[in-house]
């Protein structure tokens with residue numbers, strides 16, 4: 001990223017630029033206004049708007065004009081929490097090319113399911129056994145002698161839910177956009193979810209058989225959304241298809257292979273297997289069944305495996321055709337029998353030597369979670385942000401921004417973009433209008449991010465999930481407060497927020513003088529407790545007449561620390577003497593919000 005240079009000094013700054021970058025992002029990177037970038041582009045004969053994405057060469061030329069030395073950002077610099085299985089150094093020699101695992105995403109009714117069916121019908125690997133595919137959550141097809149694995153649950157929600165559970169199995173995503181409907185809200189969400197995971201996108205413009213299909217408009221809309229297809233000078237492959245008439249399917253599949261080759265996907269088939277559960281259920285007669293996608297290594301019959309919190313020996317395995325198999329290699333989905341109990345989708349499968357090792361591994365995992373839950377940070381919060389930055393755990397603050405209206409997003413985005421410090425960048429991985437949804441929370445978990453709402457609500461399911469998973473949701477109505485909080489959090493200056501906990505209530509039944517000017521209320525504690533030093537409010541009907549602290553507390557003649565419900569006591573309130581019979585004392589303490 002850009003390094004500081006003093007005014008007047010020549011900027012001999014090194015800058016890493018992504019292989020495609022929106023004008024707005026480039027402006028942030030180069031620390032100039034977007035207008036300056038647009039002017040520079042115009043000098044090079046390119047007329048771009050602020051959202052337009054330019055390729056590396058174009059961006060680099062602008063950077064050089066502005067006095068930077070430009071370098072392409074390494075592909076590994078993608079964001080995303082959980083990644084695909086990464087081989088250890090000692091296994092590198094055993095690496096072999098591995099089929100890509102593909103997920104289909106896109107707006108509802110744009111044809112994801114129909115495309116999955118079309119691919120399955122035209123290209124299912126063996127047509128033996130009548131070619132009846134079993135539903136095991138994933139299937140493989142063969143194209144030009146090479147395999148491709150498809151996950152059968154389309155949609156970015158399922159994709160991100162898996163990531164949130166720590167499993168990233170997808171290598172490439174197909175973004176389906178209906179040519180008669182264009183880019184829609186879930187198309188944009190899908191783009192953000194795929195990009196947050198660093199998964200390359202291949203666009204399939206579907207329904208081109210329809211008379212009102214307009215693929216050109218779709219391409220324009222994609223560019224506006226920051227996804228620039230090859231035809232427009234970007235690097236995103238785009239294939240027109242009709243899932244209904246099965247046209248363009250083989251081009252799409254061939255293009256997936258090209259992208260897979262560029263991604264250089266490899267795994268080591270000769271090591272013990274590691275995989276991810278894509279679905280699991282309890283079968284009444286067969287017992288626990290789990291569909292697992294092998295990510296590296298080879299899983300064999302009779303292998304002992306640990307899967308999430310359970311374990312077992314592989315009693316039988318079935319491929320996507322329902323055929324018994326003896327082994328499963330990388331990128332192959334299999335249904336396996338023999339586990340002790342039903343694991344969860346997203347759990348990791350690990351082959352181990354024997355039962356002893358399996359039990360030891362399960363115990364170790366359980367202990368890690370029980371003893372040091374803090375060692376497994378699920379998400380950042382504005383309050384712990386500075387600690388995490390200081391500990392080197394956070395280099396980017398991933399933000400999901402939801403606003404009441406689309407128009408609020410841009411000013412917030414640009415203000416937040418300017419807050420980057422030496423140690424940490426603020427990156428808005430998803431923005432949109434509308435309520436905060438479960439899918440937003442999933443994305444926050446998967447990307448270790450936080451959610452900021454501006455003038456918008458939180459869906460009940462999203463609130464529950466965020467509470468369980470410890471995802472920080474911040475709501476604001478004033479942009480200044482929002483930006484100020486994030487700024488303070490980045491600098492470690494954010495005051496903790498406190499929530500009020502009501503400790504008790506008491507009713508004033510008598511008033512006594514104590515000393516010359518002091519008054520004490522004789523109260524009956526109706527709920528909870530009254531304690532000395534607690535904060536107190538005096539309510540008179542609907543009105544608060546005083547807010548202070550309990551300065552003295554007596555039962556009969558004795559000073560006491562607290563009096564509980566059902567007892568009478570004498571209460572003095574600091575700087576308050578104006579009690580009336582019938583007043584209600586409300587006692588409360590403030591606790592740091594978690």
Ligand code: GDP
Pocket residue numbers: 106107108109110111112113114115154206207208209210241242243244245
């Ligand atoms: P999903 O919600 O994205 O999974 O969409 P579906 O696959 O269920 O498709 C939605 C509707 O669009 C269904 O009625 C499909 O038959 C129809 N559809 C899907 N692909 C095509 C296509 O290529 N051409 C036409 N004309 N209709 C399609």
